[in-house]
Amino acid sequence: MTTTATVRPGDPALQAAESGSLSTTELAAVRADFPLLERTVRGGKPLVYLDSAATSQKPQVVLDTEVDFYEQRNAAVHRGAHQLAEEATEAFEQARAAVAAFVGADEGEIVWQPGATAAINVVAYAFSNATLGRGGEAAARFRLAPGDEIVVTEAEHHANLVPWQELAARTGAVLRWIPVADDGRLDLSGLDSIVTERTRVLAFGHVSNVTGAIAPVATLVAAARRVGALTVLDACQSVPNMPVDLHELGVDFAAFSGHKMLGPTGVGALYGRRELLEAMPPTVTGGSMVEVVTMEATTYAPPPQRFEAGTQMVAQAVGMGCAAEYLGELGMAGVARHETELAAEMLKIADIPGVRVIGPLDTADRLAVVSFVVDGVHAHDVGQVLDDKGIAVRVGHHCAQPLHRRFGVAATARASASVYTTVEEVVAFREALAGVRAFFGAE
Amino acid sequence: MTTTATVRPGDPALQAAESGSLSTTELAAVRADFPLLERTVRGGKPLVYLDSAATSQKPQVVLDTEVDFYEQRNAAVHRGAHQLAEEATEAFEQARAAVAAFVGADEGEIVWQPGATAAINVVAYAFSNATLGRGGEAAARFRLAPGDEIVVTEAEHHANLVPWQELAARTGAVLRWIPVADDGRLDLSGLDSIVTERTRVLAFGHVSNVTGAIAPVATLVAAARRVGALTVLDACQSVPNMPVDLHELGVDFAAFSGHKMLGPTGVGALYGRRELLEAMPPTVTGGSMVEVVTMEATTYAPPPQRFEAGTQMVAQAVGMGCAAEYLGELGMAGVARHETELAAEMLKIADIPGVRVIGPLDTADRLAVVSFVVDGVHAHDVGQVLDDKGIAVRVGHHCAQPLHRRFGVAATARASASVYTTVEEVVAFREALAGVRAFFGAE
Amino acid sequence: MSTLEQMYQQVILDHAKYPVGRGLVDLASVEGHLAGESHQVNPTCGDEVTLRVDVTPEGSVAGVSWEGQGCSISQASVSVMTSLVEGADLDEVARLDGLFHDLMSSRGKGLGDDDAEDALGDATAFTGVSQYPARIKCALLGWAALKDSLARSGALATS
Amino acid sequence: MSTLEQMYQQVILDHAKYPVGRGLVDLASVEGHLAGESHQVNPTCGDEVTLRVDVTPEGSVAGVSWEGQGCSISQASVSVMTSLVEGADLDEVARLDGLFHDLMSSRGKGLGDDDAEDALGDATAFTGVSQYPARIKCALLGWAALKDSLARSGALATS
Numbered sequence A, B: 001m002t003t004t005a006t007v008r009p010g011d012p013a014l015q016a017a018e019s020g021s022l023s024t025t026e027l028a029a030v031r032a033d034f035p036l037l038e039r040t041v042r043g044g045k046p047l048v049y050l051d052s053a054a055t056s057q058k059p060q061v062v063l064d065t066e067v068d069f070y071e072q073r074n075a076a077v078h079r080g081a082h083q084l085a086e087e088a089t090e091a092f093e094q095a096r097a098a099v100a101a102f103v104g105a106d107e108g109e110i111v112w113q114p115g116a117t118a119a120i121n122v123v124a125y126a127f128s129n130a131t132l133g134r135g136g137e138a139a140a141r142f143r144l145a146p147g148d149e150i151v152v153t154e155a156e157h158h159a160n161l162v163p164w165q166e167l168a169a170r171t172g173a174v175l176r177w178i179p180v181a182d183d184g185r186l187d188l189s190g191l192d193s194i195v196t197e198r199t200r201v202l203a204f205g206h207v208s209n210v211t212g213a214i215a216p217v218a219t220l221v222a223a224a225r226r227v228g229a230l231t232v233l234d235a236c237q238s239v240p241n242m243p244v245d246l247h248e249l250g251v252d253f254a255a256f257s258g259h260k261m262l263g264p265t266g267v268g269a270l271y272g273r274r275e276l277l278e279a280m281p282p283t284v285t286g287g288s289m290v291e292v293v294t295m296e297a298t299t300y301a302p303p304p305q306r307f308e309a310g311t312q313m314v315a316q317a318v319g320m321g322c323a324a325e326y327l328g329e330l331g332m333a334g335v336a337r338h339e340t341e342l343a344a345e346m347l348k349i350a351d352i353p354g355v356r357v358i359g360p361l362d363t364a365d366r367l368a369v370v371s372f373v374v375d376g377v378h379a380h381d382v383g384q385v386l387d388d389k390g391i392a393v394r395v396g397h398h399c400a401q402p403l404h405r406r407f408g409v410a411a412t413a414r415a416s417a418s419v420y421t422t423v424e425e426v427v428a429f430r431e432a433l434a435g436v437r438a439f440f441g442a443e
Numbered sequence C, D: 001m002s003t004l005e006q007m008y009q010q011v012i013l014d015h016a017k018y019p020v021g022r023g024l025v026d027l028a029s030v031e032g033h034l035a036g037e038s039h040q041v042n043p044t045c046g047d048e049v050t051l052r053v054d055v056t057p058e059g060s061v062a063g064v065s066w067e068g069q070g071c072s073i074s075q076a077s078v079s080v081m082t083s084l085v086e087g088a089d090l091d092e093v094a095r096l097d098g099l100f101h102d103l104m105s106s107r108g109k110g111l112g113d114d115d116a117e118d119a120l121g122d123a124t125a126f127t128g129v130s131q132y133p134a135r136i137k138c139a140l141l142g143w144a145a146l147k148d149s150l151a152r153s154g155a156l157a158t159s
């Protein structure tokens, strides 16, 4: 599928990357794969894109793969007697296998979804539909009773918080949460009193999209297992930026999005342990997820199809598969090391007078996502001044209002990196940031 | 947006099309816009694609628009302080306006969805979430009580049947349906005893994806209004193939998919009257659909954002907007006339010995979707022989098992057209079909 | 002047730093006056303003006070608006509101109408903001709060 | 021979037309025999087969009968399978099942093993089907029903 990638597996440069980070030449080769990075903004300034945690840019090979799908084999999958349908189905299922391999899962454990948000909602609705009696005997594990508890963390993205609040509201279950410590990491001191026999689900983010902190997955999974709770991992920020092996992590469910991992918009994946997917009632219903339909009743197909109602985002799935292969060929260990270097460079902004970083100040167990406030200047104004220099950062609450409230701020500005980000870009960002307070007369 | 379309508005050829059908030259120009149509299959045979009711092919301009989005302005929408985010947001919202204009709706009434299936599920879950107490006072209209009835038809695609079955199962409401007559049209003789004071929702397909029959929307809407029921129109097959003005039709909700109307996979739209969208609780929750989020509770953004949780399928929405413009420029009245001609050609298969058409045999109030069975030959075997001649039709129950059961068949083969289909293709199909029984020694 | 400098005019930076009308004033109603309060949130960023208005029996704005949290554009805009509408009658306020909305839709071009721009006074400094679609809502936040608080005061119904 | 003709071999067309074992036979159990029934649906098309198997005390297939609705490939396949397994012992059935699955994964290439193809007999006529991914499930439907009915008969546990 990766017919035009500049960087290829087996490339000696890449082998080097396996032990170190990306070299300057490798990085240049990677950047050349991303057409958007050549853009200029605000009157001819080169773009410095530091908003990859919101959405990543796409390599040419992903775009080409998607277009090639449309031009050569676009058809409805899983049902055709014709050649196009056969070819489309094959591309679609090969993409599933590629994504599964990339995150250490089996093919049958990967369910295509429009995105991570939708994926988390599928699990939350499985619980409420089971609680309303759907799914029969098999779904007993997903049935909630009064007094049951759902545990999240104070660091969650709204995508991994609001669906659980809503589930609690729909079922009468109680939502509890693990607090965040001053350094931006989870405060596990009260873990045993939060994750208890009453806990049925523990949902948490692998990497915070605000602080960049990596959660202690092993500790949390162990706590959940001890009490028989199911774990749901929001892997949106980890899968694109570090090696992730879901079987090794031992979580029950995980969700991640294509658009953050160099893939197309409109596609993501839900991972679920096979046995759990088998037991779960569907959320979205319609065509292609059924076995026998009468006007009176319907029986459901086995997973993953059970959770893939209607015509799927086939071209995007194929694109996401290609993105997974592209990252796999680069080698995620090298990518992670590259991002650690970038994180170190980013964290130097803490030395700029008036700049306060929200989250860990060291590079241990964190990725290159750095949120900060500037004394006396609103985050949106900070972002605007950076934008004027061609530097794209994100401003606002980054869909994590409770975490911002925890640090007493309404909004932060955030710089975030991806595999194509360079140290030079981070330096340009730092320099521009150093001038912001002066612009607003805040010094 | 339509920078490379061969056919342009104001083109004198097109003006002609407004009064008649598409001329041979116009059709040739249209076909040249669709790269996949140049493909050959099964050892060099030209492709005759008669599976557009499953998914349509895409014009170059849609592919180019999507790629251009990724290469020039890919960013997260609605939140950026940077130029890319501004441009992405503008493209996204312009696409919404284009789709709204295409179906006679206001911008604020169009909610992006992954597809029509998801869109219908959003409405069905609004009812069940409201019934569970979500959405407060405003959502009273969506609360179901025991004895309340949901009405569908026997002709529905599973996408407009199973979500309502599930809603009934979740809430205790009762599902009823309008039967189908022998000619494949709805049997409205018992309408008044089916749509009654107990009816809360009437969900029906605009055009059947099996019989091609156009439903009598005005009659059904009037029946629903008389009893205060809300109407949900499955417009999947109408929007791509005939002029549709949702305000004029007077339905409360409608759903349609991008991939069937020359747009990308992975995107569709939910239409809802503004007042109803304002009153509806959300289904999928997460980022970008909220106002204030605390760990304890969340308030929701106004529509359409309330129903657009998480990162949206931005590139695909932009592509769907472009597809709507492309069709709009062609003129849907001309497209519909073209398809009526094709339907007439297709229906001549009824003269082939052993061929039985399921659905209306005349071209009044029907589109170019023709399903049929061949005496003594299973639909899948029919499809395989046609495929060997390069003719792609669909086989199976087309996600409408109850309708197939109504006609005593498990599966049919189906030929369906789109704007790029030619009479010559239909003739080739007829000729190939005439040889099928001989191949299997069924004569 | 760069487009950034066009947005962050000195007038705006000054108002953001030294806002007019900031600090909510008690609405213990003056005899015959109508009073209203509104809380508005900009959903794209979570910023907010709470605004109180006091209207004379004759239908003119006796006073505006507010409290808010937001970017310099939003804070400056509510401040400029406060100076502009104090003493104005409700028709004039409606006209100013219309003009300011038009200005925000002008994509940096301004109103091209000297009378209108004279009427808007310092508020014309926001012309540059209209080049930044993401910031238009910032500039309109205070105006939305004013309109809503007037509606809530009951003053619009009587005028 | 075109790939289509490779798929629709005469053997297949004949078996589809004159199927072996069609028509369910009552399983009123013969002394000491084990019997089982299975109903399988091909979810992609909704076609189905119901199959009954009768196993001797010595562990060989005494009889297979079935009823089904489906395409020529599925009907012919269950028919060919019926002729093939009648009289075979359970190890032989398991081996044939494995070989047939291998054949179906061969993408039209066949097994390249004369012994194996001899064992499969008429069932090698399905080699062409394996070039059509969408049809492989058709050919396997009957085999799935046989395996499941054997499991349900309890014969597998005792063998």
Ligand SMILES: Cc1ncc(COP(=O)(O)O)c(C=O)c1O
Pocket: A287, A309, A310, A311, A312, B053, B054, B115, B116, B117, B118, B157, B159, B160, B205, B207, B208, B209, B234, B236, B237, B257, B268, B399
């Ligand atoms: C009539 C009808 N309704 C609903 C659908 C479902 O649309 P989608 O699969 O795009 O969600 C389809 C197409 O599959 C259809 O033809």
Ligand SMILES: Cc1ncc(COP(=O)(O)O)c(C=O)c1O
Pocket: A053, A054, A115, A116, A117, A118, A157, A159, A160, A205, A207, A208, A209, A234, A236, A237, A257, A268, A399, B287, B309, B310, B311, B312
């Ligand atoms: C940590 C985290 N979780 C969940 C999401 C939601 O993902 P999506 O918007 O792609 O559904 C995001 C990104 O927006 C994220 O950063």
Ligand code: FES
Pocket: A380, C042, C045, C046, C047, C070, C071, C072, C073, C074, C137, C138, C141
């Ligand atoms: S950024 Fe929030 S009001 Fe301006």
Ligand code: FES
Pocket: B380, D042, D045, D046, D047, D070, D071, D072, D073, D074, D137, D138, D141
């Ligand atoms: S098509 Fe149904 S079994 Fe072959």
